[in-house]
Amino acid sequence: MPELPEVETMVRGLRPAMTGNVVKRLQIFDAHLLQGCTAQGIEHRGRGARVVSVGRRGKWVVITLDDDRGIIVIQPRMTGAFWLVPPERPDHVRLEFEMDGSGDRVWFCDTRRLGKISLYDSLADAEGAFARSHGPDATEIGRDDLAARLKTTTRAIKPVLMDQKVLAGIGNIYADESLFQARIHPEVQAHRLNIGEVTRLHNAIHRVLAEAIAAEGSSFDAGYRTVLGLEGGFLNQNAMYGRGNLPCPECGTSIVKTRIAGLLGRPTHFCPNCQPRRRLSVKT
Ligand SMILES: [Zn+2]
The missing domain is CATH 1.10.8.50 (Helicase, Ruva Protein; domain 3)
Structure with a gap:
């Protein structure tokens, strides 16, 4: 199960491909993982948006889009993982970003489909949702x-x-x-x-x-x-x-x-x- 260091490693791996680049296309292949949003809604918000930052809160991956397009939060939970190289199991791809500029594709795979994908209107909304269900991040707690x-x-x-x-x-x-x-x-x-x-x-x-x-x-x-x-x-x-x-x-x-x-x-x-x-x- 990915814990904080694994999710931090994912985030660091995603940054060079995503940060500063525009999402040419975002595709949801499995609506089962979506929480509080629709595939159409998240694909529409993502398309054409520039990725401002890729960050982490606890075991959440937090992707911030520009122009008030919102925040995409992906929780890998038990078996979720991101791939920048073609994934070992293409049949387990649940989401795909196609990035303009770099031409990179980013796949999110999840064998057991226990991961969660959600969309928030603002960083404050995402932080609020995190704070309601989590204590401070273990790397930051005093x-x-x-x-x-x-x-x-x-x-x-x-x-x-x-x-x-x-x-x-x-x-x-x-x-x-x-x-x-x-x-x-x-x-x-x-x-x-x-x-x-x-x-x-x-x-x-x-x-x-x-x-x-x-x-x-x-x-x-x-x-x-x-x-x-x-x-x-x-x-x-x-x-x-x-x-x-x-x-x-x-x-x-x-x-x-x-x-x-x-x-x-x-x-x-x-x-x-x-x-x-x-x-x-x-x-x-
Ligand atoms: Zn000992």
């Missing part, structure tokens, strides 16, 4: 804001990190890696973290996401590819996800692969030595 949000819940820290209403963009792989780097057990109740632990976690989230974006995300199955059809490299360099029973890179203890409540069966990886359940009480 430490004190994170601390305040964690204080309000007794749930385990890992599912809280993956709750898009708390902060937007973090999924399973990056939650495991951030908690390992912060030396925090995934089942510690969020409200019990002290400010030192929250500071470590905040730093770890920013570092892990930056490293993952630099590696162009994570490909662990056939689901995610860059716009050029390449695999992301983060799972060649991470410490936890996918490494159950292998030695912890920090201390050599076997990494535990387990399942914890609230994660719909998705696995959790942690080092029981580096991430003890109980904080050692240090008297000074």
